[in-house]
Amino acid sequence: MATGRTHRPATRSRGIPEATVARLPLYLRALTALSERSVPTVSSEELAAAAGVNSAKLRKDFSYLGSYGTRGVGYDVEYLVYQISRELGLTQDWPVVIVGIGNLGAALANYGGFASRGFRVAALIDADPAMAGKPVAGIPVQHTDELEKIIDDNGVSIGVIATPAGAAQQVCDRLVAAGVTSILNFAPTVLSVPDGVDVRKVDLSIELQILAFHEQRKAGEEAASEADAVPLAAKEAGKGPDGDVPAVMPA
Amino acid sequence: MATGRTHRPATRSRGIPEATVARLPLYLRALTALSERSVPTVSSEELAAAAGVNSAKLRKDFSYLGSYGTRGVGYDVEYLVYQISRELGLTQDWPVVIVGIGNLGAALANYGGFASRGFRVAALIDADPAMAGKPVAGIPVQHTDELEKIIDDNGVSIGVIATPAGAAQQVCDRLVAAGVTSILNFAPTVLSVPDGVDVRKVDLSIELQILAFHEQRKAGEEAASEADAVPLAAKEAGKGPDGDVPAVMPA
């Protein structure tokens, strides 16, 4: 969805479509579950159901990786787990730093899904001096002043931004300057980065707004009121209780 | 991305493309910022830059909503804010419940972006009896036993699941049975829901995995032609060539 702006036309090697890449982690998770239950093989139909997609799509996706299945039988679970992991770059482990240790940052630090998938939280960084030294998820928080040194010492190329919106671009710039080339942004802001740097964003309130759109549709399903003229009374001014708790701020 | 499976072919009224719907919140945020700075009008070019998209796309998106701009001038900020809010269903407010008040649930409860956008956290629900009554973000946590009553009393139609993966489907089923028709799922599981219920998921580790994929590509970039301009300071965090190959190989 939101990778860095116009990078090169298409990575030449074996261009795997972006939509397929986005689904590989899904397949990987379903396969891992099967693997844990010692299921030896799985058909595209079964795996697709477990991953919540349809089987034709899954087969097409796998066809970009190569021919890893056996006709009449299905896919070898262990082998596929390995191939997808390798394709995603998860056979090595990636040190990541999390910047902004509010509620959300702490949640991320504690999130088991990172560690179990080849990601290692190398450091937690926060601008609040009072946080410095305090352990979160067993890792001591370090002050922002150390950012460049931390990136450099740990060879970090992936950074997670969980600061308030106002601080995000600044943090981003420092991360990039220090050598980070992939950023996962939880702050509700558009980050601008130089070419070659990938940014993905997760925006909590946007997801809810999309749901609200569909919810509204459902509500007005029968007796479709075409009657809404245009009150224009945009009294919907930016409301009050904004500046409270940290984590992430609204726009 | 992940709305409920195949519901009706397309909402007949004025079918706004899904891709457009997903961008409306982005525009809304940029417009709100302009509104706060009392900017009266904005061109598609400027607004597109602020939202991080290109201007042709933005104009096409707006064209699905109607003709709200003025040629030679641009768009009236206040008016657009209102139109988009209305289209997204944000002129009413939506009571939501958050189930699973761990680190992530607490972060969500504290997240200002919800309240400021027409969403009201009606209740926090957790299965741990020890949490019951404890206030988080000023709202007392209630026990799961109360779930159905809470949904009913508050007329909640949107639920947020922030429980561990193992509990998610069960919670989902109860929410749906109680009348919730839109679910935002943070648990790393595929939820199955009946037709007519929308599910969107936010998966923290999937985003990182996608970044890792691209990061890996960048690392293998040099050695080939085009000396990319990107310093690529990544320090080669140890790591032999190809991790260990797992036991099973293909037939």
Next chain:
DNA sequence: CCTTGTGAATCCTTTCACAGCG
């Protein structure tokens, strides 16, 4: 037989480029 792998058809999204209008 059964299930994969894949051309071809279809559908959706983005981009182009310019006519049309304030």
Next chain:
DNA sequence: CGCTGTGAAAGGATTCACAAGG
């Protein structure tokens, strides 16, 4: 003029449906 609104072209992604192969 400048900027919107939009047909038309281009590019992706998804689905179909079936030949190929164990």
